[in-house]
Amino acid sequence: MEKKESPTRKKILEVSLKLFSEKGFKGTTMRDIAAEVGIHQGGIYNHFKGKEEILQTLINDMMHSALLSLFDFNEEDGEYHKKGKSVLARIATTFKLISFDPRNEALFRLMMQEIFRNRTIRDLYYEHFYQQNVKKLSALLFKMMQEEMIRSSDPLMLANEFFSPLFFYQMQVVLLKMDGKSTSSAVTLFEKHVDIFWESIKLSSNSATLF
Amino acid sequence: MEKKESPTRKKILEVSLKLFSEKGFKGTTMRDIAAEVGIHQGGIYNHFKGKEEILQTLINDMMHSALLSLFDFNEEDGEYHKKGKSVLARIATTFKLISFDPRNEALFRLMMQEIFRNRTIRDLYYEHFYQQNVKKLSALLFKMMQEEMIRSSDPLMLANEFFSPLFFYQMQVVLLKMDGKSTSSAVTLFEKHVDIFWESIKLSSNSATLF
């Protein structure tokens, strides 16, 4: 049982992700997977101990995917915060693009379907997707406050306020695409969110207006 | 086959909602349901044609639940908008309380689990949960703009910006509760969101600061 990169193993993972994200983990059978991979049902067990192991492998892969690391910059060494609004715009764009990469879209759907049933996925979501991104965002906003680019307030709360609509709009786009509906109006929400958010936090010439 | 309100039928629905929301539709068996209802497995079929019919019945019930009608006021005859921030605060509270009513929490979990697999639920979510609430909110904000309580901008976009964090925070609370984690910090997000949102849209004495 070679656990390394056999083409068949890779194909099994790819097909499984697709099917799990479409029909759910329970709703997908080993026969479904085998059929779409192009091997016979028993053959899967040469690569994985069982269905559960396929899911666990996918979850591990997820940890290293773009879905979880929305911010490719490092908040420690960053001059990123000095760019102000454009950094936020880039984050929003990264978020938006996730919905348009088939693999990331499938990972997102898988995550959302199993998050209410699978403790591992829930922890992964919470620690890596939510906490980590919000903390990075929070650190970024904090630096902007120090530089007096934006007005001073609770950076963690602001990070949540910036993050949560992006998450929601992404979900909207994914749902719309499932039914073949137009996503054009939903897609504009990402940019508009950045505009509104920035307007509400920026410190321009007239400083002491809010708070 | 009496389709009316038999106690057993009611119990079946109640138990099914609980189990579906915990283990998913596919993950729940008729035997699970029967066991928890306290009847024997075949007995369910005296009340429902099958598992699918139970789900459909629950979906129909959902349409009349508090989960979908977050706004119990009518936007037509309303003087509600004149209350300004306090209306928004009430909506946020309604949202928050959903997570703490066991039935609504279960409906929310069921909705979120099946929304990626079940077209009916997806339509229900989109038309009744999302669209309807955002439109009502949008109408409310529009009236506030006319009364010059808040600054003028795209009301539909603002409605989205108000709605989406509430949805997200609700999901957070539900997820935290599943693992018995503390929800106290998540719960404060609802009120803080209203504060931040209101600060960013209100038109107080100093008007022409933003935009």
Place this chain on the structure above:
DNA sequence: GTCTATAGGAGGATAGAC
């Protein structure tokens, strides 16, 4: 490593007695 065959079990649904 993939095939065929099959074990072994779980799940949905029905029939008929009470």
Place this chain on the structure above:
DNA sequence: GTCTATCCTCCTATAGAC
């Protein structure tokens, strides 16, 4: 309406030939 018993399908997983 509920019980017991049963059917049949579908599923995961394994065994053994190639």
